[in-house]
Amino acid sequence: EAKLHGGGNRLVFSESMRHGMLRQLELSSALHNAISNEELEVYYQPKLHLPSRKVIGFEALVRWHHPKFGMISAEEFIGIAEQFDLIVELGTLVLTRSIEQLAQWRDNGLVDDEVSMAVNLSALQLVDRRLGRMLRELTQKHGVPPQRISLEVTEGVLIDDTERANEILEELKSTGVLLDLDDFGTGYSSLSYLQRFPFDGLKVDRSFVMNMMDSREKAALVRSIIALAHALHLNVIAEGIETAEQLELLREMGCEYGQGYLFSRPLSAAGMDTFLSTSATA
Numbered sequence: 001e002a003k004l005h006g007g008g009n010r011l012v013f014s015e016s017m018r019h020g021m022l023r024q025l026e027l028s029s030a031l032h033n034a035i036s037n038e039e040l041e042v043y044y045q046p047k048l049h050l051p052s053r054k055v056i057g058f059e060a061l062v063r064w065h066h067p068k069f070g071m072i073s074a075e076e077f078i079g080i081a082e083q084f085d086l087i088v089e090l091g092t093l094v095l096t097r098s099i100e101q102l103a104q105w106r107d108n109g110l111v112d113d114e115v116s117m118a119v120n121l122s123a124l125q126l127v128d129r130r131l132g133r134m135l136r137e138l139t140q141k142h143g144v145p146p147q148r149i150s151l152e153v154t155e156g157v158l159i160d161d162t163e164r165a166n167e168i169l170e171e172l173k174s175t176g177v178l179l180d181l182d183d184f185g186t187g188y189s190s191l192s193y194l195q196r197f198p199f200d201g202l203k204v205d206r207s208f209v210m211n212m213m214d215s216r217e218k219a220a221l222v223r224s225i226i227a228l229a230h231a232l233h234l235n236v237i238a239e240g241i242e243t244a245e246q247l248e249l250l251r252e253m254g255c256e257y258g259q260g261y262l263f264s265r266p267l268s269a270a271g272m273d274t275f276l277s278t279s280a281t282a
């Protein structure tokens, strides 16, 4: 405890930093085993058509059930997985499970054929040459049309070499899957990315949705992102919808799709079974 050593902000800060670093170290060594020990689980958050509130797809979000720390969010360990060369293996697990899961919900009649699955990709997964083949194999195996799979990338993923990045994206798109720009508006060059790369949709970052009730100006920003997406013939989906007021405003702005805690938090596969069964009979 900081007070013991005489207090002061600096000491408190370094103490908490030490804790953070210790946790990081502990997590990174544990993550090696987690993949083979089945400690990783894929959660799903529904994406809805806002006017009808119909579920049109899911986003797969990985979770780590650590025996000691409990549930750990992707936010915390994806970076560690990237640093320690575990991200391709982790990504393979997420793709495999989530495509299988979509097929299962379809086979059980919980969703119709139109419903899709979105998976987040890291840079290292994107440059992995096996990704395209894996997508072909998985979609074929489960009879899922590739157009029902979308890959979410952030602009950070594409920074290095535009030509090479475009080649990779076109190659992936040739499998039939869709491509969405995640966290739109948070980076430096979102606009030029939309021009340069073959995206099918953009996701309005949660921070814009969160702030748009604050002022006319912030609302205008969201309104213009939506208009821009439409002008470029891109699907637009709003992230992080938490309140009925946000939903109302987004609908009024013509935003067609959205996801967020207002509709559902990310749920385990079993949790989503229940969510889908109850909303289907409602």
Ligand code: C2E
Pocket: 045, 060, 061, 062, 073, 074, 075, 076, 078, 091, 094, 120, 121, 122, 152, 182, 183, 206, 239, 240, 241, 242, 259, 260, 261, 262, 266
């Ligand atoms: P993202 O793709 O932008 O995912 C959205 C994040 O916002 C998720 O956090 C989700 O749980 C959270 N979220 C959804 N609705 C709401 C809401 O209404 N309010 C708030 N406050 N939060 C909401 P999560 O699961 O912690 O994931 C964080 C990031 O980690 C993701 O951001 C994504 O970039 C990455 N990630 C998650 N799963 C994977 C994966 O399987 N592979 C890779 N490479 N990255 C992943």
Ligand code: MG
Pocket: 059, 120, 152, 182
């Ligand atoms: Mg995402």
Ligand code: MG
Pocket: 182, 183, 203, 205, 206, 239
């Ligand atoms: Mg996002």
Ligand code: MG
Pocket: 182, 183
């Ligand atoms: Mg994000």
